[in-house]
Amino acid sequence: MKKSEIVVLAGGNGYIGGTAAFALQEAGFVPVIIDNFSTSKKGALKGFEILEAELTDFSKTKSVLKKVGPIAGIIHFAAKALVPESFKIPGLYYTNNLVSTVNLAEVSVDLGIPVFLHSSSCAVYGVPKEVPIPETASLQASSPYGDTKIMAEILLDRYHQMEKLKVLHLRYFNPAGAWPKYFWGEAHDPETHLIPNLILSAIKNEPVSLFGDGYSTPDGSCIRDFIHVVDLAEAHVKALQMLLAGKTMPPRLNIGRGEGSSVLQVIQTAEKVLGKKIQVRREPARAGDPPQLVADVTLMRKVLDWMPAKSLSNMIEDDWTWRSSTVK
Ligand SMILES: NC(=O)c1ccc[n+]([C@@H]2O[C@H](COP(=O)([O-])OP(=O)(O)OC[C@H]3O[C@@H](n4cnc5c(N)ncnc54)[C@H](O)[C@@H]3O)[C@@H](O)[C@H]2O)c1
Incomplete structure (x- = not known):
């Protein structure tokens, strides 16, 4: 890896993105965060370049990222992610999580950002038929939130198949803990x-x-299946390093213990x-x-x-x- 490669963390002001920012910085990357502070506090995360943008706004997202400089990869953490809330306001979940995903994919293609890591979830499995759950299990979410993760995977897979982006979905199980x-x-x-x-x-x-x-x-x-958030952040660093080194990766990985x-x-x-x-x-x-x-x-x-x-x-x-x- 070249030192000081810029990695954009969309939704990086949140719990997992913020943890990943520290881990990436320790590994020699330069994390740049883009967030609308809808589910996280402005000013809480310190020591990084943090840019404000609404990712459902394509022009705004593109103009903000254009100014960042050469970007080695994007990690897409941005989503509304509360299962009970997703039953109350499903439209907001579908709009926020899917429009932000398609916009980030399009901006990545436009700006020539080659690598795209996506925060997916075990919520894609719904009520699984077998446990432990392999990545090949059938997908049937039990909530609108889980639907958005399945749909985001489908649309990003298409960009991958069209060779427009190198996409990897990390399906997190239950992150917990602090740093x-x-x-x-x-x-x-x-x-x-x-x-x-x-x-x-x-x-x-x-x-x-x-x-x-x-x-x-x-x-x-x-x-x-609880996983420490610092371990989860380390998984991002490893996966990103492998993608940037041109290693062939499967399209999706469970990340748990x-x-x-x-x-x-x-x-x-x-x-x-x-x-x-x-x-x-x-x-x-x-x-x-x-x-x-x-x-x-x-x-x-x-x-x-x-x-x-x-x-x-x-x-x-x-x-x-x-x-x-x-x-x-
Ligand atoms: N925490 C978990 O248990 C868990 C489990 C599996 C998957 N995930 C996924 O991991 C990712 C991160 O989760 P988290 O717990 O850190 O959530 P979080 O709410 O702490 O962080 C999400 C961040 O995204 C930002 N954001 C949301 N919509 C945005 C938009 N339209 N434009 C710009 N910024 C936007 C929020 O302001 C926030 O800072 C999410 O995609 C979530 O679905 C989380």
């Missing part, structure tokens, strides 16, 4: 994810919600890590929450020659360290 060294963690509003809510409950001594306890799993709660933990197991782990009892409030299951999502990571391990290093306890510990310094 306390950089004072960076998950700060969504509203927060729908388990680990941040669990830590907030522990800090405030309030019960955490358990959505559904009648799933067909050993303890009745949902099973998810290949290990399932139920919601109740996560709560028990948090109690051990924090040395604190956490109260649980049982609530009805949420629409769009499949019983089990665990990645088959065979292809990821083989292609990237890599496995995530951090444990569920590390995710809980790091979120706690970061969040307890931010919550007033």
Whole structure:
């Protein structure tokens, strides 16, 4: 890799994009962020060039990126990503997530940006027929949000087939944790994810919600494959380096640990890590929450020659360290 190659992070002001920005910088890249601050705070991320643009506006996106200089690759993190919200305002999800994707693809072609990494999701699998889930599993999302990830994959695959872009979809499972060294963690509003809510409950001594306890799993709660956000960021660095080096890659990779933990197991782990009892409030299951999502990571391990290093306890510990310094 040439040092100081510019990589544009669309939606890079958010939780995963911000973490990736630090990891890319450590690897010698120059991350440039483009964001509309719709689901993240302006000014929260520091130390990078951050440009404001609405990605659903093609002309604005193109004119902003044109000024950046030669761009080696784009990583497309920008999306509205709350499953429950996507049932309430599906039109906004379809518009925001798909128009931003087609605009970024078109701008990349126009500006000759060769490499395009896309933040996809295990939400594309809906309720999977087999677990762990291989990349070849059939796609059937359980929410409008999941639909947008399937549709974005389809449209970007077409650009790839037409040899206009080198596209790689990274299908994230459940990112969690923080990067306390950089004072960076998950700060969504509203927060729908388990680990941040669990830590907030522990800090405030309030019960955490358990959505559904009648799933067909050993303890009745949902099973998810949690991956530390710093490991996830490292996967981006590896994948990008390989694409830029001209390595042949499969079109899509699951990115997880290949290990399932139920919601109740996560709560028990948090109690051990924090040395604190956490109260649980049982609530009805949420629409769009499949019983089990665990990645088959065979292809990821083989292609990237890599496995995530951090444990569920590390995710809980790091979120706690970061969040307890931010919550007033
Ligand atoms: N967090 C997860 O659990 C998870 C799991 C699987 C996949 N993903 C995907 O990873 C990506 C990043 O997720 P995250 O948790 O960091 O989300 P986030 O909400 O923290 O970050 C998304 C960023 O994109 C920006 N954005 C959204 N629409 C935009 C637009 N039209 N123009 C410009 N900027 C826009 C937001 O302001 C925000 O900074 C998303 O594509 C999401 O679907 C996330």
